[in-house]
Amino acid sequence: SSLGILIVRHLKRLERVILGYLEVSDGPEEEARLAILETLQCTIEHAWPRMPCRLPVLLKALLRLLWDVQTERGPSPEPVRAALLHRATHCLILLDRCCQGQVKVLLAGVHRSCEENRLRECLRKVQEST
Numbered sequence: 182s183s184l185g186i187l188i189v190r191h192l193k194r195l196e197r198v199i200l201g202y203l204e205v206s207d208g209p210e211e212e213a214r215l216a217i218l219e220t221l222q223c224t225i226e227h228a229w230p231r232m233p234c235r236l237p238v239l240l241k242a243l244l245r246l247l248w249d250v251q252t253e254r255g256p257s258p259e260p261v262r263a264a265l266l267h268r269a270t271h272c273l274i275l276l277d278r279c280c281q282g283q284v285k286v287l288l289a290g291v292h293r294s295c296e297e298n299r300l301r302e303c304l305r306k307v308q309e310s311t
Contacts (some may be wrong), residue, residue: 188223188224188227188228189228189231192224192228192231192235195220195224196235196238196239198217199217199220199221199224199242200238200242202214202217203217203218203221203242203243203245203246204242204245206249206253206255206257208256209255209256209257209258209261210257210261211257211261211264211265214246214265215261215264215265215268218265218268218269218271218272219268221239221272222268222271222272222275225272225275225276225279226275229275229278229279230279232276232279232280233279233280233281233283236276236280236283236284239272239276240273240276240284240287243269243272243273243276244291246265246269247266247269247270247300247303248297248300250262250265250266250269251266251297251299251300252297266299266303269303270303270306270307273288273303273307274306274307274310277307277310278310284307285307285308288304288307288308289308291304292304292305292308
């Protein structure tokens with residue numbers, strides 16, 4: 182599709198924008214981070230052949246986001262936190278699909294050693310995805 186070609190052409194710049202938004206909370210409603218996770222999801226779906234080489238950077242950013250959302254006692258209400266965790270988990274599942282299960286392999290150790298229940302639940306969803 183033409184969208185896929187456009188995304189691939191601008192992937193490096195788009196990746197920088199996505200990573201920048203994932204790093205910083207934008208207030209209690211987290212509108213920017215929720216929107217950027219949707220953008221990342223579309224990017225993974227349309228530019229999936231280019232994802233394996235971007236896996237280390239994206240995986241690290243998504244794990245950091247999951248950790249921050251779960252451990253920071255910020256002003257975000259529970260439904261917002263849940264939505265962030267859900268969308269980030271979905272992005273990890275999509276990444277795993279286009280990287281032939283590499284995400285599952287990389288997360289296996291993390292899943293076993295994680296003591297945060299909600300975080301472990303997110304990682305379990307990735308591990309059990311098909």
